[in-house]
Structures are given as structure tokens and as C-alpha cells.
Amino acid sequence: MPVTLVEVAARAGVSPATVSRVLNGNYxxxxxTRQRVEEAVRELDYxxxxxxxxxxxxxxxxxxxxxxxxxxxxxxxxxxxxQGAAAETSRLSVICNSEGDPEQEFAFxxxxxxxxxxxxILVGAAPEDEEYRAAAIARAKGLRSSGTRLVLCGRxxxxxxxxxxxxxxxNEGGSIAITRHLVELGHRRIAYVTGPDGRSxxxxxxxxxxxxxxxxxxxxxENLVVHGDFSRQAGREAVERLLAAxxxxxxxxxxxxxxxxxxxxxxxxxGRSIPDDVSVAGYDNLPTAxxxxxxxxxxxxxxxxxxxKAVELAFGPGNAQETTVVTVPTExxxxxxxxxxxxx
Amino acid sequence: MPVTLVEVAARAGVSPATVSRVLNGNYxxxxxTRQRVEEAVRELDYxxxxxxxxxxxxxxxxxxxxxxxxxxxxxxxxxxxxQGAAAETSRLSVICNSEGDPEQEFAFxxxxxxxxxxxxILVGAAPEDEEYRAAAIARAKGLRSSGTRLVLCGRxxxxxxxxxxxxxxxNEGGSIAITRHLVELGHRRIAYVTGPDGRSxxxxxxxxxxxxxxxxxxxxxENLVVHGDFSRQAGREAVERLLAAxxxxxxxxxxxxxxxxxxxxxxxxxGRSIPDDVSVAGYDNLPTAxxxxxxxxxxxxxxxxxxxKAVELAFGPGNAQETTVVTVPTExxxxxxxxxxxxx
DNA sequence: CTGTTAGCGCCTTCAG
DNA sequence: CTGAAGGCGCTAACAG
Numbered sequence: 001m002p003v004t005l006v007e008v009a010a011r012a013g014v015s016p017a018t019v020s021r022v023l024n025g026n027y028x029x030x031x032x033t034r035q036r037v038e039e040a041v042r043e044l045d046y047x048x049x050x051x052x053x054x055x056x057x058x059x060x061x062x063x064x065x066x067x068x069x070x071x072x073x074x075x076x077x078x079x080x081x082x083q084g085a086a087a088e089t090s091r092l093s094v095i096c097n098s099e100g101d102p103e104q105e106f107a108f109x110x111x112x113x114x115x116x117x118x119x120x121i122l123v124g125a126a127p128e129d130e131e132y133r134a135a136a137i138a139r140a141k142g143l144r145s146s147g148t149r150l151v152l153c154g155r156x157x158x159x160x161x162x163x164x165x166x167x168x169x170x171n172e173g174g175s176i177a178i179t180r181h182l183v184e185l186g187h188r189r190i191a192y193v194t195g196p197d198g199r200s201x202x203x204x205x206x207x208x209x210x211x212x213x214x215x216x217x218x219x220x221x222e223n224l225v226v227h228g229d230f231s232r233q234a235g236r237e238a239v240e241r242l243l244a245a246x247x248x249x250x251x252x253x254x255x256x257x258x259x260x261x262x263x264x265x266x267x268x269x270x271g272r273s274i275p276d277d278v279s280v281a282g283y284d285n286l287p288t289a290x291x292x293x294x295x296x297x298x299x300x301x302x303x304x305x306x307x308x309k310a311v312e313l314a315f316g317p318g319n320a321q322e323t324t325v326v327t328v329p330t331e332x333x334x335x336x337x338x339x340x341x342x343x344x
Numbered sequence: 345m346p347v348t349l350v351e352v353a354a355r356a357g358v359s360p361a362t363v364s365r366v367l368n369g370n371y372x373x374x375x376x377t378r379q380r381v382e383e384a385v386r387e388l389d390y391x392x393x394x395x396x397x398x399x400x401x402x403x404x405x406x407x408x409x410x411x412x413x414x415x416x417x418x419x420x421x422x423x424x425x426x427q428g429a430a431a432e433t434s435r436l437s438v439i440c441n442s443e444g445d446p447e448q449e450f451a452f453x454x455x456x457x458x459x460x461x462x463x464x465i466l467v468g469a470a471p472e473d474e475e476y477r478a479a480a481i482a483r484a485k486g487l488r489s490s491g492t493r494l495v496l497c498g499r500x501x502x503x504x505x506x507x508x509x510x511x512x513x514x515n516e517g518g519s520i521a522i523t524r525h526l527v528e529l530g531h532r533r534i535a536y537v538t539g540p541d542g543r544s545x546x547x548x549x550x551x552x553x554x555x556x557x558x559x560x561x562x563x564x565x566e567n568l569v570v571h572g573d574f575s576r577q578a579g580r581e582a583v584e585r586l587l588a589a590x591x592x593x594x595x596x597x598x599x600x601x602x603x604x605x606x607x608x609x610x611x612x613x614x615g616r617s618i619p620d621d622v623s624v625a626g627y628d629n630l631p632t633a634x635x636x637x638x639x640x641x642x643x644x645x646x647x648x649x650x651x652x653k654a655v656e657l658a659f660g661p662g663n664a665q666e667t668t669v670v671t672v673p674t675e676x677x678x679x680x681x682x683x684x685x686x687x688x
Numbered sequence: 689c690t691g692t693t694a695g696c697g698c699c700t701t702c703a704g
Numbered sequence: 705c706t707g708a709a710g711g712c713g714c715t716a717a718c719a720g
Contacts (some may be wrong), residue, residue, distance in 0.1 A: 002460070002490040004697060015707045020699055030705060045486050050458040051404065054395040054698035055712050059346065062438075065400055070439065071420035080415045083441050093404075095414065095439040097427050111436060114394040116346070135459065140652070142389045146346040156658040207640040232635070259636040268637065291576070293612070349711060359691045374689060396713035399696050650711055 004042045004046075012040035034149040037147030056149060058147060062092045063311065068100045068124040072230070073286040074256065074303065076299070078123050078153060081307020089315055092119060100124075101133055110140050112148070115162040119149040119314035125201035127160050136164045143186035144324060151310045155200050157323065162265035166314040166325040171201055173207025174299035176215075180255060180280050181297070181332055183216045186340045187251040187279065193238040193263060195255040202227075205255060205283065224249055228259060235262025243270050250278060251340035257282035261295050285333055294336035299332050307317045347388045356384035367392060398460060402491060406436045407655065408456035411467040412444040416574070417630040418600065418647065422467050422497060433659055435462060442469075446476055453483050456492070461465045463493040463658035465651075469545035470499040481506045487672060495654045499544050501667065509657040510648050510669040515545055519552025520559075520623050520644035523597060525641070525676055527560045531623065532597040535568040535581040537607060539599040546571075549599060549627065568593055569600030574589020579606025587614050594622060594685035601626035604640050608681070619683035629677055638680035645674050646686045 005023075014033060021027040022037040029037075040046075054060040063086040066073040083093045094112070098105040107124070112120050113343065120143060135149040136158040143150045143163075150164035157166050182190055189240050195202035206225070214218055224247060227235025235254055242249065245267070252267070254260035260282030264274060272278050274294055282289060285300035306328055314323055349367075354359045358377060362569060364383040365371040373381075385573075391405075396611055398404040407430040411419040427437045435519050438456065440448035447489070456464050470476065480502040487494045487507075491585055494508035501510050539546035550569070558565055568591060572578025585642055586593065596611070598604035604626030608618060616622050626633055629644035650672055657668055 002457075005699095006697080016697090017699080017708080018706060021706085022585075026460060026697080028705065044443045045489065047458045047486070047490065049399070049455055049460065049697055050455075051395040051398040051460060052712090053699080055393070055714090056397060056699055058712080060395065069424070070414055071417065071424045073417075076415035076420055079439075080413070080441070083414075083439075092440065092452075092459075092717085095423075095427075096436065097424070097431075111394075115436075116395060120507070142391070145389065146391065221388070227438065232631070252695080264637075265634070288632045288635050289631050291635045292644060293608075303499075324515065342400055348714075361692080361715075362690060365690085368715085373689060377690080393713055397695090397715080399698090399713080400715055402696080469710090541709095 002049070003046045003209055004048070005048070008037065008040045008044055008046050009042060012036045022210050027069070046127065058116060059114045059118055061090065062094050062109070062115060062117050063314070064115075064117040064120040065093055065095045065123060066098055066105055066108045066112070066120065067095070069097050070095050073258075074230070074289065075282055077286075077303025078307040078310075079246060081122055081304035082311055084304070085308040087234045087313035089311070094332045102127060102135070104138075106135065106139060106169060109143065110318035111141055112144050114259055116146065117148050119151060119311075121151045121153055121310045121314065122155070123153040123330045124155065124200035125195070126202065128198045128200060133158045140164050147274070149314045153306060153310045157325065163323060165323050167202075167309050167313065168325065168327045169306065170330050172208035172211070173206035174203040174283065174301070176212040176334070177330070177332040178283070178297070178299050180216075181334065182251050182253065182279060182281060182338065183212065183218065185279065185338060187341070188218060188341075189221065189224065189249045190277040191226070191242055191247070191253045193235055193259050194225065194227050195259075195262060196229045197227050200281070202255065223247055230256050230258055232258050232262035232265075235259035236266045237262075239263045239266035251309075252278060252280045252340070254282050256298055257286040257292075257298055260337075261288060261292045264292055275337055277342060279338040279341070281338055289335070297331050297335045297338040299330045300333045302328055315317050347617070349390070352381065352388055352390050354667065355388060355539055356428065356512040364655050384605045402460060404460045406438050406459060406461050407658070408452070408458070408459075408461040409437055409439045409448055409466040409467060410442055410464065411439070413441050414582050415437050415664060417506065417602075417632065418574070418628055419467060419648025420650040421630070422654075424590045425648035426465055426568065426655055428648070429652040429655035433655070436440065442518050446471060446479070450483060450511075451682075452480065453487065459489055460490065463495060463655075464653045465495045465497055465658065466499070467497040468499065469539070469543035470502070472542045472544060472547065472613050477502045478645055484508050491533045492579040493658045495658045497650060497654045500654045501669065507667060509667055511634070511652065511653050511657065512647055512669065512671045513545075514674050515548035516552040516555070518645070518676070519549040520556040521674070521676040522558035522627070522641070522643050524560070525552050525678065526595045526597065526623060526625060526682065527562065529623065529682060531687075532593045533593045534597055535570070535586055535591070535593040536585075536598065537598045537603050538571050540570065540573045545645070546599065550630055553597060569593055572599065574600050574603050575601055575607035576609075579603035580610040580645075581606075583607045583610035595682070596622060596624045598624065598626050600628045601642055604642070604681075605632060605636045607638055619681055621686060625682055631678070635682070641679045641682040642677050643674045644677045646672055
């Protein structure tokens with residue numbers, strides 16, 4: 001049904017080859033011919049068929065972004081950076097929500113491979129089990145053999161031999177910084193509401209927490225370490241459980257700002273004032289961190305920059321076999337939700 | 345570079361057609377042959393070329409989503425609904441951020457047309473000027489002539505003759521409801537921080553505000569109507585300006601929850617307590633509405649449902665010339681940020 | 689049940 | 705500078 005190049009050629013009274021040359025502009029065409037063709041294009045409202053073109057070039061101009069959930073501000077921030085950078089190379093970004101389900105993730109990877117994506121950027125923490133790792137490596141190899149570049153974003157490489165560049169976040173460093181901040185304020189009993197178990201991000205942030213406490217000569221009370229996912233609700237429920245169990249703590253460190261926001265509601269509902277009774281700290285410095293009252297102390301993660309970096313790696317010069325690993329730094333942001341513990 | 349169907353055929357010792365039949369499964373093939381083919385596919389790690397396929401079918405299995413900014417929770421919510429519904433019809437969603445720039449929006453529309461998208465869903469308020477309208481209608485016709493379905497989401501149809509189904513939000517109704525709520529609480533001097541000027545959503549919500557006040561026999565003080573965009577910062581700045589100008593008001597109605605969150609910070613910074621000194625109400629019932637303290641009274645907009653509806657319309661039976669318009673209802677959600685004005 | 693043939697829409701030689 | 709021809713990878717007839 002759509003207009004084809006042949007029809008344009010007929011209308012302009014030239015051969016299809018000439019139309020193609022005008023369209024691509026990379027070949028000499030007489031000015032008068034060009035004008036006639038351009039007019040025909042306009043009159044017929046012709047748009048080239050991207051598939052026919054992709055079939056010839058074995059490339060598609062699309063960048064696949066596979067992430068858990070684009071409505072989560074963490075992923076949204078990275079996706080935003082990717083889109084911006086991809087658009088600058090005039091490529092279309094395709095965002096795919098895997099809902100954190102490895103099966104869906106792999107399905108999207110195959111789909112994207114079928115579409116001959118120029119690059120696929122896989123965003124977010126990875127499951128840490130062996131089976132997943134093996135499958136991920138296989139997928140990575142498959143993508144490369146199809147000529148699709150792969151960049152991992154916010155997760156470590158699945159293995160040394162796996163192809164694909166990597167943009168990781170200094171999660172452990174940020175976690176150390178914010179834990180130190182609490183310790184320096186005088187907190188000794190700090191609750192930690194982590195992300196989902198067995199995910200690389202969770203592990204790294206938790207490791208930072210433990211490292212900072214160890215450094216200060218403080219023991220970790222395992223009763224105060226609660227698992228959840230990266231949602232408000234998880235934060236709320238975790239703190240409710242902690243409170244119900246009668247555990248004693250003067251600060252809550254959360255896996256991210258959403259969790260922290262949930263923690264804040266739970267504490268407030270229990271009549272604890274923040275930061276006077278309990279300090280709360282988040283992670284990621286999501287936009288909502290300043291909606292929460294008091295504004296959250298958190299760790300800034302340069303989300304958009306991470307996305308841009310990923311695109312840079314995908315299409316940068318290091319187009320070869322080597323895999324580049326970039327680690328973006330994080331930075332402590334002190335706001336109003338943390339203070340010294342109540343004396344006594 | 346990628347493996348082709350012909351190579352698979354050679355490996356399995358059959359003809360390309362047979363491989364195709366195995367792959368598509370819609371044609372009888374001997375069990376033994378099928379197994380040999382499947383093995384070859386596995387060994388070679390073959391994935392069909394989606395472009396070659398699309399070239400035959402004149403369809404691509406992709407749904408284009410064009411919106412201002414996927415990291416904005418309003419758009420993220422709708423996009424989420426679209427993705428879910430599109431996935432159920434095993435179609436890939438392509439999200440494109442236009443940054444609210446009509447030119448980019450049109451560029452994406454053309455791009456998507458070139459990719460022979462099965463449908464394009466255009467999300468968000470539209471500029472209200474004539475020039476844009478004309479261009480939008482032209483694009484809509486172009487898409488239809490290429491066999492791409494168009495659905496408008498959160499905006500009215502550009503014209504009676506423009507093709508494309510529409511999912512609109514009852515913005516005016518929601519605005520009336522929340523304004524009435526404030527009036528019933530006893531507020532008489534209500535500030536309104538609107539969205540960007542000349543956008544359909546802004547106009548509808550403002551109209552609702554005016555209608556509800558008129559209904560109550562109240563005059564609108566134009567000094568209290570301030571324009572901004574749909575951001576926290578706009579909310580903060582608008583309220584700062586209102587305060588600086590010494591205007592007197594007992595409630596702030598915001599264009600959306602982000603703006604309301606900004607308004608809350610500005611008020612708090614000025615030492616006003618909410619809702620005791622000033623009531624604040626938002627719109628959209630974004631996730632962050634419950635991060636703000638006090639939790640925001642707002643108007644619920646069923647974002648995901650809107651997205652799902654849009655996909656339904658795109659691929660539903662009403663596949664014909666007619667354009668369907670669906671208006672989704674909104675609902676008042678009363679939380680803690682609104683109360684009666686301080687007496688005196 | 690399986691192979692052969694033609695062609696989707698475009699671009700890229702190769703001639704003219 | 706322009707046209708004709710072949711083929712990218714796949715599938716839908718048409719034979720067998």
C-alpha cells in the first residue's frame with residue numbers, strides 16, 4: 001500500500017536508480033533531474049522503506065535498550081541519556097521492559113538481534129546465578145556474531161571471555177561514603193534495607209555498607225539487614241517489620257531513594273520524627289529525593305551520563321574485540337534527612 | 345555476517361523453503377526433517393532477519409510511542425501500559441522522546457513510518473496553534489496511507505477529518521472535582537499553577553478550574569493564575585513569585601503532582617505549614633504523590649489503562665476508516681494536603 | 689511432504 | 705550523468 005521508489009521514479013520520469021541517488025545524495029545527479037524527483041517525492045509523500053534498506057546494509061539504525069521497567073526513575077534516567085546520545089548519531093532507540101524476568105530479557109535480545117540492531121544496551125543489575133551467567137554469555141556471543149554491539153550498563157561483565165563493553169557504577173564506593181557519613185554523625189545501630197537478593201547491585205551496595213562498618217570497627221547486626229526490592233512499598237514494609245520486631249536503630253540506610261521514601265512514611269506513621277529520632281539515607285539521587293520531606297541525603301549516580309557513555313562505547317572507535325570497562329563515580333549528597341542520633 | 349536461512353538449509357540438507365516452514369510452523373513438515381532443521385538452527389545459532397520478513401509482509405511488529413519524555417512519570421505510566429499491551433500481541437514497542445519539540449515529533453513519525461510500524465501512538469498534550477494542527481493532520485494521513493494505525497493519547501483529535509483513534513483524559517472533569525473539593529472545604533482564594541501555555545491539557549484543566557469557581561459564584565483572580573511547565577521547579581518558582589508579590593491565598597491547585605511537590609517545598613521554605621496554613625492539591629496521582637509530605641490530594645488518572653486502551657484501539661476490530669474516541673474518567677483522591685482554611 | 693521459482697523495495701555494480 | 709540488471713534474506717505460490 002505505501003508508495004514505493006518505483007512509483008516515484010515513474011512519476012518523475014526517471015529510473016529507480018536515479019531516485020535512489022537523489023535520496024541518498026551521495027552521487028552526482030543533474031540539478032533539473034533532482035528537482036523533478038524531489039517534487040515527485042513530495043507529491044507522493046514518499047518515505048523510504050527502512051526494511052528494504054536494512055536488508056541491503058545489514059544494519060538498521062536502531063539501538064535496543066533492555067531494562068527492567070522504564071517507569072522506574074533509575075532506568076528512566078539512564079534511558080534518557082541513551083536516547084539523547086543515540087539520536088545524535090541519528091539512531092532510533094527501542095526500549096524494552098523485561099520486568100526483571102531473565103526469560104523476557106533474552107526474548108528481547110533475540111528479537112533485537114533479528115532486527116539487526118546496531119547495538120543493544122542491557123541496563124540494570126543482573127541475577128548472580130551460574131545458569132543465568134552462562135545464558136547471558138551465549139546471548140552476548142550470538143549478538144556479536146550478528147554484528148550487533150553489546151554494552152552492559154550498571155552490571156558487571158558476565159565473564160572474562162564474554163564480548164561487550166561495560167559501564168558500571170561505583171556502587172560499593174558510594175555505599176561506603178554514605179555509611180561513613182552516618183557513622184561520623186555518631187550512628188552505631190544502622191538498619192539496612194537492601195535490594196532484591198542475588199542481584200549484582202544489591203551485593204555491591206551491601207558490601208560497601210559492611211566494609212564501612214568494619215572500617216569503623218562496628219559489627220553488623222544481621223537483624224537490621226532486611227531484604228526488599230527497589231520500591232517504596234518494600235521500604236515501608238521493611239521498616240514496619242523492623243519496628244514491629246522491636247529492633248533498636250538510629251538510622252536507616254536504604255537500597256535506593258524509593259525505598260528510603262517508603263521508610264520515611266513508615267517511620268512517620270510510627271510517630272518517629274526524621275532526622276531527630278531516626279536518620280534516613282537513600283541512594284541514586286532520584287528526582288523524588290527532594291519531594292520527600294525532609295529532603296533525602298543520598299548518593300548521586302549520574303544516570304544520564306551513564307546512558308551517554310554506553311552509547312559512546314557502543315559506537316566509539318574501540319569497535320574491536322577488546323572490551324572496555326568504564327566505572328562511573330558516585331558522590332555523597334548530604335541533605336536534611338540525616339543528623340546525629342538523639343543523645344541518650 | 346549473520347547466519348542466513350540458506351546456510352541453515354545447507355547444514356540440514358534441505359531446501360530453504362523447508363527451513364522456513366519449520367520456523368513458521370504453519371505448514372506440515374515430517375518430524376525427522378523438522379528435527380534436523382531445528383538442530384541446525386541451534387548449532388548455527390540462527391535468528392531470522394526481521395527486515396527480510398517485514399519486507400514481505402509490509403508489517404514490522406513494532407509499535408511506535410512518541411512522547412515528550414519517558415522519564416516523566418506521567419508519560420512513563422502510559423508507556424508502561426502500552427508496552428504491556430503491545431507485548432501481549434507480541435509486538436515490540438519503540439519509545440521516542442520528542443522533548444516536546446514538534447519538529448522532533450514529526451521526525452520520529454516519519455522514521456516510524458519508514459519502519460512500517462504497525463501503529464504509532466502519540467502521547468501527550470498538543471500545541472494548539474493552527475500551523476501545528478495542519479502539519480499533524482498531514483502526518484496522520486501519511487501514516488494511514490502507509491498502513492500504519494495512529495492513536496492519539498491524552499490529546500484531542502487535530503481535526504474532524506484527521507484519521508486516527510483517540511484516547512482522551514477527562515481533564516476538565518477532574519479539575520472541576522478537585523476545585524469543588526477545595527471550595528467545599530471553604531477556600532475562596534485559590535492560586536492555580538498551570539501547565540505550559542497553549543497546550544491542550546493545560547487549557548482543559550484550567551477550564552475545569554474556572555468552571556468550578558464560576559459554579560460556586562466565585563470570581564477568578566487572574567493574579568493568582570500562574571503559568572509554568574509540568575515540573576517541580578515550575579511549581580516552586582510559581583509559588584515563590586506569588587509569595588513575593590504578597591498575594592493572599594489559602595490553597596494552591598497545581599497542574600500536576602510534580603508542580604504540587606514544588607509548591608510544597610516553596611511553601612515550606614517560606615514557613616507555611618500544609619495544610620494548616622495553605623492547602624495544596626495536585627493532579628495525575630503520580631507515584632511521587634505519596635512521597636510528598638503531607639501526602640497529596642490529587643486527581644487520579646489511570647495512566648496504564650490509557651496506554652492499554654490505546655493499543656486496543658490500534659489493533660482492535662474497528663480497524664476501519666472511522667475514528668473512535670474514548671474518554672477515560674478521572675477520580676478525586678483526597679489525602680492529607682488539603683483541609684479547611686485557617687479561620688480568621 | 690518437499691523443492692523450485694519468483695519477488696517484496698531498495699541499492700550497487702556495470703554499461704552506456 | 706543516467707539506465708538496466710542483479711541480489712540482500714525470506715516466504716508464498718506452484719510443482720512434483
